[in-house]
Amino acid sequence: MESIWKQTYEIASRPPLCGDIRAEAVVIGAGMTGILTAWQLQREGIRTVVLEADRIASGQTGHTTAKITAQHGDILADFVREKGFKTAAKYVRANLAAVKEYERIISGEGISCDFEKTDSYVYGQEEERMKEEAKVSRQLGAPAFFVKDISFPVSHKSAVRFSDQAQFHPLKFADALARSLTIYEKSPVKEVEDHKVITPGGSVAAKHIIFAAHFPFVNFPGMYFARMHQERSYVLAISGAGTIDGMYIGTGKKSYSFRQYGKWILFGGEAHRTGENAEGGKYEKLKRAAEQFFPGCRVEAAWSAQDCMTADKIPFVGTYASSKPGWYVASGFQKWGMTSSMAAAMILRDQICERPNPYADAFAPARFSVGEIGPVGKDTGTAVKQLVSPIFRGGIRCSHLGCRLVWNPDEQTWDCPCHGSRFDRQGRKKEGPAQKGICCKDAQ
Numbered sequence: 001m002e003s004i005w006k007q008t009y010e011i012a013s014r015p016p017l018c019g020d021i022r023a024e025a026v027v028i029g030a031g032m033t034g035i036l037t038a039w040q041l042q043r044e045g046i047r048t049v050v051l052e053a054d055r056i057a058s059g060q061t062g063h064t065t066a067k068i069t070a071q072h073g074d075i076l077a078d079f080v081r082e083k084g085f086k087t088a089a090k091y092v093r094a095n096l097a098a099v100k101e102y103e104r105i106i107s108g109e110g111i112s113c114d115f116e117k118t119d120s121y122v123y124g125q126e127e128e129r130m131k132e133e134a135k136v137s138r139q140l141g142a143p144a145f146f147v148k149d150i151s152f153p154v155s156h157k158s159a160v161r162f163s164d165q166a167q168f169h170p171l172k173f174a175d176a177l178a179r180s181l182t183i184y185e186k187s188p189v190k191e192v193e194d195h196k197v198i199t200p201g202g203s204v205a206a207k208h209i210i211f212a213a214h215f216p217f218v219n220f221p222g223m224y225f226a227r228m229h230q231e232r233s234y235v236l237a238i239s240g241a242g243t244i245d246g247m248y249i250g251t252g253k254k255s256y257s258f259r260q261y262g263k264w265i266l267f268g269g270e271a272h273r274t275g276e277n278a279e280g281g282k283y284e285k286l287k288r289a290a291e292q293f294f295p296g297c298r299v300e301a302a303w304s305a306q307d308c309m310t311a312d313k314i315p316f317v318g319t320y321a322s323s324k325p326g327w328y329v330a331s332g333f334q335k336w337g338m339t340s341s342m343a344a345a346m347i348l349r350d351q352i353c354e355r356p357n358p359y360a361d362a363f364a365p366a367r368f369s370v371g372e373i374g375p376v377g378k379d380t381g382t383a384v385k386q387l388v389s390p391i392f393r394g395g396i397r398c399s400h401l402g403c404r405l406v407w408n409p410d411e412q413t414w415d416c417p418c419h420g421s422r423f424d425r426q427g428r429k430k431e432g433p434a435q436k437g438i439c440c441k442d443a444q
Protein backbone atom coordinates (compact mmCIF):
# COMPACT_ATOMS: atom_id res chain seq x y z
CA MET A 1 0.00 0.00 0.00
CA GLU A 2 1.17 3.55 -0.70
CA SER A 3 1.83 6.03 2.10
CA ILE A 4 -0.98 8.42 3.00
CA TRP A 5 1.10 11.23 1.45
CA LYS A 6 1.27 9.49 -1.91
CA GLN A 7 -2.41 8.56 -1.72
CA THR A 8 -3.39 12.19 -1.20
CA TYR A 9 -0.99 14.12 -3.46
CA GLU A 10 0.86 13.64 -6.71
CA ILE A 11 3.94 15.57 -7.86
CA ALA A 12 4.12 16.10 -11.63
CA SER A 13 6.98 14.24 -13.31
CA ARG A 14 10.08 15.85 -14.85
CA PRO A 15 12.21 14.63 -17.76
CA PRO A 16 15.59 12.93 -17.25
CA LEU A 17 18.93 14.64 -17.89
CA CYS A 18 19.89 14.43 -21.52
CA GLY A 19 23.35 15.76 -22.49
CA ASP A 20 26.25 17.39 -20.68
CA ILE A 21 25.58 20.60 -18.76
CA ARG A 22 27.30 22.94 -16.30
CA ALA A 23 26.10 24.42 -13.01
CA GLU A 24 27.67 25.93 -9.92
CA ALA A 25 26.28 23.21 -7.64
CA VAL A 26 24.80 19.80 -8.29
CA VAL A 27 22.67 18.03 -5.69
CA ILE A 28 22.35 14.23 -5.84
CA GLY A 29 18.87 13.21 -4.64
CA ALA A 30 15.51 15.03 -4.56
CA GLY A 31 14.25 14.03 -1.12
CA MET A 32 13.71 16.67 1.57
CA THR A 33 17.46 17.13 2.02
CA GLY A 34 18.21 17.63 -1.66
CA ILE A 35 15.27 19.94 -2.27
CA LEU A 36 15.93 22.11 0.78
CA THR A 37 19.65 22.36 0.04
CA ALA A 38 19.08 23.22 -3.62
CA TRP A 39 16.43 25.78 -2.66
CA GLN A 40 18.70 27.46 -0.09
CA LEU A 41 21.60 27.58 -2.60
CA GLN A 42 19.41 28.87 -5.40
CA ARG A 43 18.18 31.68 -3.08
CA GLU A 44 21.81 32.71 -2.65
CA GLY A 45 22.11 33.02 -6.42
CA ILE A 46 24.06 29.76 -6.83
CA ARG A 47 22.99 28.03 -10.04
CA THR A 48 21.99 24.56 -8.85
CA VAL A 49 20.84 21.39 -10.59
CA VAL A 50 19.24 18.42 -8.81
CA LEU A 51 19.56 14.86 -10.12
CA GLU A 52 17.06 12.30 -8.86
CA ALA A 53 17.39 8.55 -9.50
CA ASP A 54 13.63 7.99 -9.42
CA ARG A 55 10.93 10.61 -8.70
CA ILE A 56 10.93 13.66 -6.41
CA ALA A 57 10.36 12.58 -2.78
CA SER A 58 10.03 8.94 -3.78
CA GLY A 59 12.50 7.84 -1.07
CA GLN A 60 12.09 8.15 2.68
CA THR A 61 10.58 11.63 2.37
CA GLY A 62 7.47 10.12 0.76
CA HIS A 63 7.18 7.63 3.65
CA THR A 64 7.91 9.73 6.72
CA THR A 65 5.42 10.74 9.41
CA ALA A 66 6.43 14.38 8.82
CA LYS A 67 6.65 15.72 12.35
CA ILE A 68 8.71 18.90 12.38
CA THR A 69 10.20 18.90 15.84
CA ALA A 70 13.50 19.52 17.57
CA GLN A 71 12.48 16.92 20.16
CA HIS A 72 14.21 13.78 18.94
CA GLY A 73 13.23 11.37 21.73
CA ASP A 74 14.75 11.64 25.22
CA ILE A 75 18.33 12.15 24.08
CA LEU A 76 19.42 15.55 25.36
CA ALA A 77 20.37 14.73 28.96
CA ASP A 78 22.45 11.81 27.59
CA PHE A 79 24.01 14.13 24.97
CA VAL A 80 25.13 16.56 27.68
CA ARG A 81 26.70 13.69 29.66
CA GLU A 82 28.36 12.07 26.63
CA LYS A 83 29.25 14.99 24.35
CA GLY A 84 29.18 18.02 26.65
CA PHE A 85 26.83 20.98 27.00
CA LYS A 86 28.12 22.94 23.99
CA THR A 87 27.62 20.14 21.46
CA ALA A 88 24.19 19.23 22.89
CA ALA A 89 23.17 22.92 22.74
CA LYS A 90 24.32 23.23 19.12
CA TYR A 91 22.40 20.07 18.20
CA VAL A 92 19.09 21.19 19.66
CA ARG A 93 19.44 24.84 18.63
CA ALA A 94 20.17 23.85 15.01
CA ASN A 95 16.93 21.85 15.04
CA LEU A 96 14.93 24.62 16.75
CA ALA A 97 16.21 26.99 14.07
CA ALA A 98 15.07 24.45 11.47
CA VAL A 99 11.50 24.47 12.84
CA LYS A 100 11.49 28.29 12.58
CA GLU A 101 12.93 28.15 9.06
CA TYR A 102 10.06 25.89 7.91
CA GLU A 103 7.60 28.40 9.30
CA ARG A 104 9.43 31.29 7.67
CA ILE A 105 9.56 29.61 4.24
CA ILE A 106 5.97 28.38 4.36
CA SER A 107 4.55 31.79 5.28
CA GLY A 108 7.02 33.75 3.13
CA GLU A 109 6.30 31.67 0.01
CA GLY A 110 2.60 31.21 0.77
CA ILE A 111 2.89 27.42 0.63
CA SER A 112 -0.25 25.40 1.25
CA CYS A 113 0.99 22.15 2.83
CA ASP A 114 -1.32 21.49 5.80
CA PHE A 115 1.30 23.03 8.08
CA GLU A 116 0.08 23.18 11.68
CA LYS A 117 1.82 24.40 14.80
CA THR A 118 1.48 21.85 17.59
CA ASP A 119 3.33 20.50 20.61
CA SER A 120 5.48 17.39 20.59
CA TYR A 121 5.77 14.91 23.45
CA VAL A 122 8.11 12.13 24.42
CA TYR A 123 6.37 9.82 26.90
CA GLY A 124 8.02 7.28 29.18
CA GLN A 125 7.77 5.15 32.28
CA GLU A 126 10.73 6.61 34.15
CA GLU A 127 9.54 9.79 35.81
CA GLU A 128 12.96 10.88 37.07
CA ARG A 129 14.45 10.51 33.58
CA MET A 130 11.64 12.57 32.07
CA LYS A 131 12.12 15.28 34.70
CA GLU A 132 15.84 15.43 33.98
CA GLU A 133 15.25 15.51 30.21
CA ALA A 134 12.83 18.45 30.60
CA LYS A 135 15.23 20.36 32.85
CA VAL A 136 18.29 19.80 30.65
CA SER A 137 16.33 20.60 27.46
CA ARG A 138 15.33 23.95 28.95
CA GLN A 139 18.91 24.71 29.95
CA LEU A 140 19.92 24.02 26.36
CA GLY A 141 17.36 26.52 25.09
CA ALA A 142 14.37 24.33 24.16
CA PRO A 143 10.77 25.22 25.10
CA ALA A 144 10.53 22.06 27.25
CA PHE A 145 8.15 21.18 30.09
CA PHE A 146 7.73 18.14 32.32
CA VAL A 147 4.10 16.94 32.22
CA LYS A 148 2.26 14.24 34.10
CA ASP A 149 -1.09 14.18 32.34
CA ILE A 150 -1.30 13.78 28.61
CA SER A 151 -4.66 13.03 27.05
CA PHE A 152 -3.55 9.86 25.43
CA PRO A 153 -4.34 6.12 25.49
CA VAL A 154 -0.77 4.79 25.80
CA SER A 155 0.25 3.72 29.29
CA HIS A 156 2.82 6.18 30.59
CA LYS A 157 3.91 7.78 33.80
CA SER A 158 5.13 11.10 32.49
CA ALA A 159 6.26 13.03 29.44
CA VAL A 160 8.34 15.94 28.20
CA ARG A 161 6.54 18.49 26.04
CA PHE A 162 8.21 20.79 23.52
CA SER A 163 5.85 23.63 22.67
CA ASP A 164 5.58 25.34 19.27
CA GLN A 165 6.67 22.49 17.04
CA ALA A 166 4.80 21.58 13.82
CA GLN A 167 3.53 18.97 11.37
CA PHE A 168 2.75 19.08 7.65
CA HIS A 169 2.21 17.21 4.37
CA PRO A 170 5.77 16.57 3.11
CA LEU A 171 4.91 16.10 -0.57
CA LYS A 172 2.86 19.30 -0.82
CA PHE A 173 5.75 21.22 0.72
CA ALA A 174 8.45 19.53 -1.39
CA ASP A 175 6.47 20.11 -4.57
CA ALA A 176 6.05 23.83 -3.83
CA LEU A 177 9.82 24.29 -3.44
CA ALA A 178 10.64 21.99 -6.35
CA ARG A 179 8.73 24.24 -8.78
CA SER A 180 11.45 26.87 -8.63
CA LEU A 181 14.30 24.35 -9.06
CA THR A 182 15.94 22.58 -12.00
CA ILE A 183 15.37 18.89 -11.24
CA TYR A 184 15.96 15.94 -13.55
CA GLU A 185 14.13 12.75 -12.59
CA LYS A 186 15.02 9.16 -13.55
CA SER A 187 18.62 10.35 -13.62
CA PRO A 188 20.64 8.13 -11.27
CA VAL A 189 24.18 9.32 -10.64
CA LYS A 190 26.44 6.38 -11.47
CA GLU A 191 29.85 7.98 -11.21
CA VAL A 192 31.26 10.96 -9.35
CA GLU A 193 34.47 12.67 -10.40
CA ASP A 194 36.12 15.58 -8.61
CA HIS A 195 33.83 18.18 -10.20
CA LYS A 196 31.46 16.17 -12.37
CA VAL A 197 28.63 13.71 -11.84
CA ILE A 198 27.62 11.24 -14.51
CA THR A 199 24.19 9.73 -15.21
CA PRO A 200 23.20 7.33 -18.02
CA GLY A 201 21.79 10.25 -20.05
CA GLY A 202 24.44 12.91 -19.47
CA SER A 203 26.60 14.69 -16.93
CA VAL A 204 26.70 17.83 -14.79
CA ALA A 205 30.00 19.62 -14.22
CA ALA A 206 29.94 21.74 -11.05
CA LYS A 207 32.25 23.24 -8.45
CA HIS A 208 30.12 21.90 -5.58
CA ILE A 209 28.70 18.37 -5.39
CA ILE A 210 26.19 17.63 -2.62
CA PHE A 211 25.36 14.03 -1.70
CA ALA A 212 21.73 14.14 -0.54
CA ALA A 213 21.00 10.59 -1.69
CA HIS A 214 20.00 9.40 1.80
CA PHE A 215 22.99 7.03 2.08
CA PRO A 216 26.29 8.50 0.72
CA PHE A 217 26.99 5.80 -1.83
CA VAL A 218 30.63 6.55 -2.72
CA ASN A 219 32.48 4.22 -0.33
CA PHE A 220 35.99 5.73 -0.57
CA PRO A 221 36.86 8.28 0.65
CA GLY A 222 34.42 8.92 3.51
CA MET A 223 33.79 5.31 4.51
CA TYR A 224 30.27 6.15 5.64
CA PHE A 225 29.37 2.48 5.25
CA ALA A 226 31.51 1.74 8.31
CA ARG A 227 29.95 4.52 10.40
CA MET A 228 26.20 4.00 9.90
CA HIS A 229 23.57 1.31 9.69
CA GLN A 230 19.89 1.62 8.73
CA GLU A 231 16.78 1.08 10.80
CA ARG A 232 13.35 0.35 9.35
CA SER A 233 9.96 1.02 10.91
CA TYR A 234 6.33 0.64 9.98
CA VAL A 235 3.41 3.06 9.86
CA LEU A 236 -0.39 2.68 9.71
CA ALA A 237 -2.88 5.42 8.84
CA ILE A 238 -5.98 4.57 10.86
CA SER A 239 -9.43 6.11 10.76
CA GLY A 240 -12.33 5.81 13.23
CA ALA A 241 -9.85 6.43 16.05
CA GLY A 242 -10.96 9.90 17.12
CA THR A 243 -8.44 12.73 17.11
CA ILE A 244 -5.30 13.45 19.07
CA ASP A 245 -3.78 16.81 19.81
CA GLY A 246 0.02 16.94 19.43
CA MET A 247 2.71 14.56 18.20
CA TYR A 248 3.98 11.71 20.35
CA ILE A 249 6.87 9.28 20.57
CA GLY A 250 7.64 6.80 23.33
CA THR A 251 11.00 6.02 24.88
CA GLY A 252 12.75 2.69 24.45
CA LYS A 253 12.89 0.17 21.63
CA LYS A 254 9.25 -0.99 21.87
CA SER A 255 7.71 2.45 21.65
CA TYR A 256 5.09 3.90 19.34
CA SER A 257 4.76 7.15 17.41
CA PHE A 258 1.46 9.03 16.88
CA ARG A 259 0.29 12.12 15.06
CA GLN A 260 -2.93 13.31 13.44
CA TYR A 261 -3.27 14.00 9.72
CA GLY A 262 -6.81 14.95 8.67
CA LYS A 263 -9.14 12.12 9.70
CA TRP A 264 -6.24 9.71 10.19
CA ILE A 265 -3.97 8.96 13.10
CA LEU A 266 -0.53 7.96 11.84
CA PHE A 267 0.61 5.18 14.13
CA GLY A 268 4.20 3.96 13.83
CA GLY A 269 6.49 1.44 15.48
CA GLU A 270 7.97 -2.09 15.25
CA ALA A 271 11.43 -0.74 14.39
CA HIS A 272 14.30 -3.08 13.62
CA ARG A 273 17.71 -2.92 12.02
CA THR A 274 17.18 -3.25 8.27
CA GLY A 275 17.87 -6.84 7.27
CA GLU A 276 16.75 -8.23 10.63
CA ASN A 277 13.11 -9.06 9.99
CA ALA A 278 13.28 -12.64 8.79
CA GLU A 279 10.28 -13.60 10.96
CA GLY A 280 7.97 -10.86 9.54
CA GLY A 281 4.57 -9.98 11.00
CA LYS A 282 5.40 -6.33 11.73
CA TYR A 283 2.21 -4.91 10.17
CA GLU A 284 0.05 -7.45 12.04
CA LYS A 285 1.72 -6.56 15.34
CA LEU A 286 1.25 -2.87 14.70
CA LYS A 287 -2.39 -3.43 13.75
CA ARG A 288 -3.02 -5.39 16.96
CA ALA A 289 -1.46 -2.57 18.99
CA ALA A 290 -3.57 0.03 17.16
CA GLU A 291 -6.75 -1.95 17.92
CA GLN A 292 -5.77 -2.07 21.57
CA PHE A 293 -5.35 1.72 21.78
CA PHE A 294 -8.18 2.63 19.41
CA PRO A 295 -10.81 -0.16 19.46
CA GLY A 296 -12.77 -0.38 16.21
CA CYS A 297 -10.26 1.64 14.16
CA ARG A 298 -9.74 0.91 10.46
CA VAL A 299 -6.38 0.66 8.68
CA GLU A 300 -6.50 2.79 5.53
CA ALA A 301 -2.82 2.83 4.59
CA ALA A 302 0.24 0.90 5.70
CA TRP A 303 3.84 1.51 4.71
CA SER A 304 7.39 1.42 5.97
CA ALA A 305 10.59 3.42 5.63
CA GLN A 306 14.12 3.42 6.93
CA ASP A 307 16.74 5.89 8.01
CA CYS A 308 20.50 6.00 8.55
CA MET A 309 21.70 5.74 12.13
CA THR A 310 25.10 7.11 13.11
CA ALA A 311 27.10 5.67 15.97
CA ASP A 312 27.02 8.87 18.06
CA LYS A 313 23.39 9.70 17.09
CA ILE A 314 24.35 12.98 15.36
CA PRO A 315 23.95 13.34 11.57
CA PHE A 316 26.89 13.81 9.20
CA VAL A 317 26.65 17.24 7.58
CA GLY A 318 29.55 18.99 5.88
CA THR A 319 32.58 18.18 3.75
CA TYR A 320 32.42 14.60 2.44
CA ALA A 321 36.12 13.93 3.04
CA SER A 322 39.20 16.11 3.40
CA SER A 323 40.55 14.77 0.08
CA LYS A 324 37.39 16.01 -1.73
CA PRO A 325 36.94 19.66 -0.71
CA GLY A 326 34.17 20.33 -3.26
CA TRP A 327 32.03 17.38 -2.09
CA TYR A 328 29.43 17.71 0.70
CA VAL A 329 27.24 15.21 2.50
CA ALA A 330 24.05 15.24 4.59
CA SER A 331 22.99 11.91 6.06
CA GLY A 332 22.44 9.92 9.27
CA PHE A 333 19.22 11.58 10.39
CA GLN A 334 18.17 8.95 12.97
CA LYS A 335 14.52 9.11 11.78
CA TRP A 336 14.40 12.88 12.46
CA GLY A 337 15.17 14.06 8.96
CA MET A 338 12.52 16.76 8.67
CA THR A 339 14.32 19.20 10.96
CA SER A 340 17.74 17.59 10.39
CA SER A 341 17.48 18.05 6.62
CA MET A 342 16.60 21.73 7.12
CA ALA A 343 19.50 22.16 9.58
CA ALA A 344 21.74 20.42 7.02
CA ALA A 345 20.55 22.65 4.17
CA MET A 346 21.34 25.77 6.20
CA ILE A 347 24.78 24.48 7.25
CA LEU A 348 25.71 23.44 3.68
CA ARG A 349 24.44 26.75 2.28
CA ASP A 350 26.65 28.66 4.72
CA GLN A 351 29.67 26.47 4.01
CA ILE A 352 29.30 26.82 0.25
CA CYS A 353 28.79 30.59 0.65
CA GLU A 354 31.87 30.65 2.92
CA ARG A 355 29.91 32.06 5.85
CA PRO A 356 30.19 30.93 9.47
CA ASN A 357 27.43 28.71 10.80
CA PRO A 358 27.06 28.47 14.58
CA TYR A 359 26.14 24.77 14.59
CA ALA A 360 28.30 23.29 11.81
CA ASP A 361 31.10 21.80 13.90
CA ALA A 362 28.69 19.64 15.95
CA PHE A 363 27.61 17.91 12.70
CA ALA A 364 31.00 17.79 10.93
CA PRO A 365 31.57 14.33 9.42
CA ALA A 366 35.26 14.57 10.35
CA ARG A 367 34.40 14.59 14.07
CA PHE A 368 35.35 11.61 16.09
CA SER A 369 34.28 11.00 19.67
CA VAL A 370 35.13 8.24 22.11
CA GLY A 371 31.41 7.41 22.15
CA GLU A 372 31.69 6.29 18.53
CA ILE A 373 34.18 3.52 19.22
CA GLY A 374 31.73 0.94 20.61
CA PRO A 375 28.86 1.42 18.12
CA VAL A 376 31.20 1.80 15.13
CA GLY A 377 32.89 -1.43 16.18
CA LYS A 378 29.43 -3.05 16.38
CA ASP A 379 28.44 -1.78 12.90
CA THR A 380 31.75 -2.91 11.40
CA GLY A 381 31.42 -6.22 13.26
CA THR A 382 27.97 -6.84 11.78
CA ALA A 383 29.31 -5.99 8.34
CA VAL A 384 32.28 -8.33 8.70
CA LYS A 385 30.08 -11.16 10.05
CA GLN A 386 27.68 -10.75 7.12
CA LEU A 387 30.52 -10.45 4.63
CA VAL A 388 32.16 -13.71 5.63
CA SER A 389 28.98 -15.68 6.34
CA PRO A 390 28.31 -16.62 2.69
CA ILE A 391 31.66 -18.39 2.60
CA PHE A 392 30.35 -20.85 5.15
CA ARG A 393 26.60 -20.89 4.54
CA GLY A 394 25.96 -19.68 1.03
CA GLY A 395 23.27 -17.03 0.66
CA ILE A 396 22.34 -14.18 -1.60
CA ARG A 397 24.84 -11.34 -1.53
CA CYS A 398 24.33 -7.61 -1.72
CA SER A 399 25.80 -5.90 -4.79
CA HIS A 400 27.17 -3.11 -2.55
CA LEU A 401 29.82 -4.85 -0.42
CA GLY A 402 28.79 -8.49 -0.60
CA CYS A 403 26.92 -8.89 2.69
CA ARG A 404 24.41 -11.72 2.97
CA LEU A 405 20.86 -10.52 2.30
CA VAL A 406 17.84 -11.47 4.43
CA TRP A 407 14.31 -11.94 3.06
CA ASN A 408 11.82 -9.49 4.61
CA PRO A 409 8.41 -11.18 4.30
CA ASP A 410 6.53 -7.97 5.22
CA GLU A 411 7.92 -6.05 2.26
CA GLN A 412 8.74 -9.01 -0.02
CA THR A 413 12.28 -7.72 -0.39
CA TRP A 414 15.86 -8.87 0.12
CA ASP A 415 17.36 -6.54 2.72
CA CYS A 416 21.00 -5.96 3.66
CA PRO A 417 21.74 -5.95 7.41
CA CYS A 418 25.07 -4.16 6.89
CA HIS A 419 24.14 -0.95 5.09
CA GLY A 420 20.42 -1.23 4.32
CA SER A 421 20.32 -1.77 0.55
CA ARG A 422 17.06 -3.46 -0.52
CA PHE A 423 16.09 -5.45 -3.61
CA ASP A 424 12.76 -6.71 -4.92
CA ARG A 425 11.92 -10.32 -5.75
CA GLN A 426 13.28 -9.82 -9.28
CA GLY A 427 16.58 -8.58 -7.87
CA ARG A 428 16.04 -4.94 -8.82
CA LYS A 429 17.54 -2.38 -6.45
CA LYS A 430 14.88 -0.53 -4.45
CA GLU A 431 17.06 1.68 -2.25
CA GLY A 432 20.30 1.99 -0.32
CA PRO A 433 23.94 2.45 -1.23
CA ALA A 434 24.07 -0.48 -3.70
CA GLN A 435 24.49 0.83 -7.23
CA LYS A 436 23.00 -2.11 -9.09
CA GLY A 437 20.59 -5.01 -8.64
CA ILE A 438 21.35 -8.60 -7.72
CA CYS A 439 21.14 -11.63 -9.96
CA CYS A 440 17.42 -12.38 -10.67
CA LYS A 441 17.97 -16.12 -10.53
CA ASP A 442 19.32 -15.79 -6.98
CA ALA A 443 16.60 -13.43 -5.84
CA GLN A 444 13.57 -15.52 -6.86
Ligand SMILES: Cc1cc2nc3c(=O)[nH]c(=O)nc-3n(C[C@H](O)[C@H](O)[C@H](O)COP(=O)(O)OP(=O)(O)OC[C@H]3O[C@@H](n4cnc5c(N)ncnc54)[C@H](O)[C@@H]3O)c2cc1C
Pocket residue numbers: 028029030031032033034051052053054055056057058059060061062063064065066067068069187188189190212213214217231232233234235268304305306307330331333334335336337338339340341
Ligand atom coordinates in the same frame (compact mmCIF):
# COMPACT_ATOMS: atom_id res chain seq x y z
C1 LIG B 1 8.97 5.34 9.59
C2 LIG B 1 9.70 6.66 9.61
C3 LIG B 1 9.05 7.79 10.05
C4 LIG B 1 9.73 9.02 10.08
N1 LIG B 1 9.08 10.11 10.57
C5 LIG B 1 9.77 11.26 10.72
C6 LIG B 1 9.16 12.40 11.34
O1 LIG B 1 7.99 12.36 11.74
N2 LIG B 1 9.90 13.53 11.47
C7 LIG B 1 11.20 13.58 11.07
O2 LIG B 1 11.85 14.60 11.30
N3 LIG B 1 11.78 12.54 10.43
C8 LIG B 1 11.10 11.39 10.26
N4 LIG B 1 11.69 10.33 9.64
C9 LIG B 1 12.98 10.53 8.96
C10 LIG B 1 12.82 11.25 7.64
O3 LIG B 1 11.70 10.78 6.93
C11 LIG B 1 14.09 11.06 6.81
O4 LIG B 1 15.21 11.33 7.60
C12 LIG B 1 14.11 12.00 5.60
O5 LIG B 1 12.93 11.83 4.84
C13 LIG B 1 15.33 11.74 4.76
O6 LIG B 1 15.28 12.59 3.65
P1 LIG B 1 16.44 12.53 2.56
O7 LIG B 1 16.15 13.56 1.57
O8 LIG B 1 17.76 12.55 3.25
O9 LIG B 1 16.30 11.06 1.95
P2 LIG B 1 15.26 10.56 0.83
O10 LIG B 1 13.93 11.14 1.01
O11 LIG B 1 15.37 9.07 0.80
O12 LIG B 1 15.85 11.17 -0.51
C14 LIG B 1 17.01 10.68 -1.12
C15 LIG B 1 16.77 10.69 -2.62
O13 LIG B 1 18.00 10.40 -3.29
C16 LIG B 1 17.71 9.61 -4.44
N5 LIG B 1 18.92 8.90 -4.83
C17 LIG B 1 19.53 7.86 -4.21
N6 LIG B 1 20.63 7.49 -4.90
C18 LIG B 1 20.74 8.33 -5.95
C19 LIG B 1 21.65 8.44 -7.03
N7 LIG B 1 22.69 7.62 -7.16
N8 LIG B 1 21.44 9.41 -7.96
C20 LIG B 1 20.39 10.27 -7.85
N9 LIG B 1 19.48 10.19 -6.85
C21 LIG B 1 19.66 9.24 -5.91
C22 LIG B 1 16.60 8.70 -3.96
O14 LIG B 1 15.85 8.18 -5.05
C23 LIG B 1 15.78 9.63 -3.06
O15 LIG B 1 14.71 10.25 -3.74
C24 LIG B 1 11.05 9.11 9.62
C25 LIG B 1 11.70 7.97 9.16
C26 LIG B 1 11.06 6.75 9.18
C27 LIG B 1 11.80 5.53 8.76
